[in-house]
Amino acid sequence: MSESAPVAVTPATPATLVEPLFDPVTSTVTYVVHSGRGSACAIVDPVLDYDPKSGRTSTESADRVAAFVREHALSTQWLLETHAHADHLSAAPYLKQQLGGKISIGEHIRHVQGVFRAVFNLGATVTADGSEFDHLFKDEERFEVGPLAARAMHVPGHTPADLAYQIGDAVFVGDTLFMPDVGSARCDFPGGDAHTLYRSVRKLLDLPGETRLFMCHDYPPESRGPCFETTVGDQRRANIHLNDGVTEEAFVQMRTARDRTLAMPNLILPSIQVNIRAGRMPEPEDNGVRYLKIPLNAL
Structure with missing residues (x-):
């Protein structure tokens, strides 16, 4: 098999089972990926609840994930981040404490750490070498989730470090794509x-048309509720920004103009400085309290 070939799925390969858990506050979907009761699993993009008005965190969303894992007697092998999110805080450290597993992200997180270490003046508290994470995936790196073959795919553009994870016939695309009617x-x-x-x-x-694609977020129009799963074929036919009829030039023109109109995500300032630390909070100060920074006039 060539290094860039898709993950092989044969009749003997167990089915890739995907449990989505949607957080309506951040419109984020956390996935538990496994091959059946008692198998190994991967948890993709877990959410830590955060109230920006009070600065309080809670684990209700993460506890739902943990409850599913325990109910199905799964063993957590991986805690997979598609990128350093700007719209929610990661619950990966909490779930690692509860369930085990390796907190992992793409190796280009080093670049993102370097940029935001400067923005937040974090100094030595963030290394910018990725060592806060248990594993840094290279592009096209192969791994396993129990009996399921998997690979990491570097898909930059939204950020320099974005990864998609193909596990069996399912691909978790992070923020690289949204549902076809969102773009x-x-x-x-x-x-x-x-x-x-x-x-x-x-x-x-370029993956086979029947390949299942799972979104990290959904921001649905009023005509429907949240949806998270589509296929390569559906995206090629119907994505409003990126279907097969859209040229690179047309997309760049549309995307650039649209981005000029967008406000910053509500949670970008707390999220980024936590997520580049693999979801870990800053160390407590001498009064025992942890503090996040708000850089003024910096973004």
Whole structure:
């Protein structure tokens, strides 16, 4: 098998089972990926609840994930982050404490850490070498979730570090794509680039048409409720920003103009400084309280 070949799925391969858990506050979907009761599992993009008005965190969303894992007697092998999210705090450290597993992300997180270490003046509290994470995936790196073959796919554009994870016949695309009637993610964060996102999406859409694609978020129109699963074929036919009839030039023009109109995500300031630390909070100060920073006039 060539290094860039898709993950092989044969009749003897167990089915890839996917349990979505939707957080309506952040419109984020956390996934538990497994092959049946008692199997190993991966948890993708777990959410830590955070109230920006009070600065309080809670684990209701993460506890739902843990309850599903325990109910099905799953063993947690991986805690997979598709990127350093700007719209929610990661619950990966909490779930690692509860369930085990390796907190993992793409190796280009080092670049994102370097940028935001400067923005937040974090100094030595963030290394910018990725060592806060248990594992850094390289592009096309192969791994397993129990009996399920998997690979990491570098799909930059939204941020420089975005990964998609293919596990069996399912691909978890992070913010690289949204549902066909929503389109694509913004590209105006540091290191983002619309040309790069277009090429990353084409990489995903070169997979077989029946390949299942799972979104990290859904921001549905009023005509429907939240949806998280589509296919390569559906995206190629119907994605309003990135279907097969859209050229790179047209996409970049649309995306750039649209991004100029967008406000910053509500939780970008708390989320980024936590998530580049693999979801870990800053150390307590001498009064025992942990503090997050708000840089003024910096973004």
